[in-house]
Amino acid sequence: MTAKIRVTVRVPAKVNVQLGVGGLRADGFHDLANVFFAVALGDEVTATPGTPGRGVTLGCTGPDAHQVPLDDSNLAARAARLLAAHHGIEPDVHLEIAKAIPVAGGMAGGSADGAAALVACDALWGLDTPLPVLLELAAELGSDVPFALLGGVALGRGRGELLEELPVTGTFHWVFAVADGGLSTPAVFRECDRLREAAGTGAGVDRVPTPDPSAALLAALAAGDPVALAESLTNDLQAAALSLRPALADCLEAGLAAGALAALVSGSGPTCAFLAKDAAGAESVAEALTASGTCRAAHATHGPVPGARVTG
Ligand SMILES: C[C@@](CO)(OP(=O)(O)O)[C@H](O)COP(=O)(O)OP(=O)(O)OC[C@H]1O[C@@H](n2ccc(N)nc2=O)[C@H](O)[C@@H]1O
Ligand SMILES: Nc1ncnc2c1ncn2[C@@H]1O[C@H](COP(=O)(O)OP(=O)(O)O)[C@@H](O)[C@H]1O
Secondary structure, three states: OOOOOOEEEEEEEEEEEEEEEEEEOOOOOEEEEEEEEEEEEEEEEEEEEOOOOOOEEEEEEOOOHHHOOOOOOOHHHHHHHHHHHHHOOOOOEEEEEEOOOOOOOOOOHHHHHHHHHHHHHHHHOOOOOOHHHHHHHHHHHOOOHHHHHHEOEEEEEOOOOEEEEOOOOOOEEEEEEEOOOOOOHHHHHHHHHHHHHHOOOOOEOOOOOOOOOOHHHHHHHHHOOHHHHHHHOEEOOHHHHHHHOOOHHHHHHHHHHOOOOEEEEOOOOOOEEEEEOOHHHHHHHHHHHHHHOOOOEEEEEEEOOEOOEEOO
């Protein structure tokens, strides 16, 4: 592959159609049965050559751009530096993020930008890094980053980074209700552990069995059956997200009242996800949610879609 002068990568957000959370491990992570589903709502990351010696520079546009850190902690910047270090080259690049994924919303927006930056810099610098190596670098950046490279629907084991693609038929229609303000992922996992301790079940790996993927959920995905999928959606972090943000219950109820087949918190929240029967159903649930005053905005979208891909 030859180096390029400008590379744009489109990358999807995710919803977890099953988020089974096992016990707290000694390393501070939880073992998961995490069924990721990539949706068309996504970010774009454009890489252009940087000033030699200046390293990674960043820009971000979009309504929530002010919430995105533009320092060294940005996952896109970390991804560019990690890829450059792996190849022993200077990470001189400018990354421009067009942000549509809610920030700190439980839709893996930062992870998506990290994956997009790996793909964009790989093409810009003409490196041709094999996918298995990109997946390893992605796992170093965060548990959700490898899935953003793959897209589609996949089961994540371990802390979510060990991926197995899952068969899926057709297209499912979703609505995402964006909340005011985000939720911290570590805080939601901590609240999940606190609720387990308070219920007397314990929170450690010795007390909580490692979850398995639901056979009914996998069958619903393979069959392309939204009604069956609606009956199988689960999120073990939902109680914790609702405990930290009780008002989310009003949003979930408003979507169900508007005709959604099912409602759940997306990942660690606070974005709420609604499965609809079809595209028209999703549009009408989104309109009703917007009018309900229980969320800041609601977007109809669909999936599954591919992972981080060069568009131009
Ligand atoms: C909950 C999920 C569900 O897909 O996504 P979000 O809702 O945040 O998008 C993920 O597990 C989030 O993955 P990600 O956001 O990449 O987390 P990481 O950076 O790897 O870890 C951040 C922190 O989350 C907690 N963490 C994360 C993953 C995991 N399996 N167990 C954990 O306990 C740990 O406290 C960890 O220090
Ligand atoms: N490119 C990025 N986009 C958004 N947030 C980022 C990014 N890089 C780092 N972050 C940090 O990651 C935190 C979690 O953001 P995000 O990945 O959007 O949410 P979640 O982990 O809930 O899916 C943000 O609060 C922000 O401080």
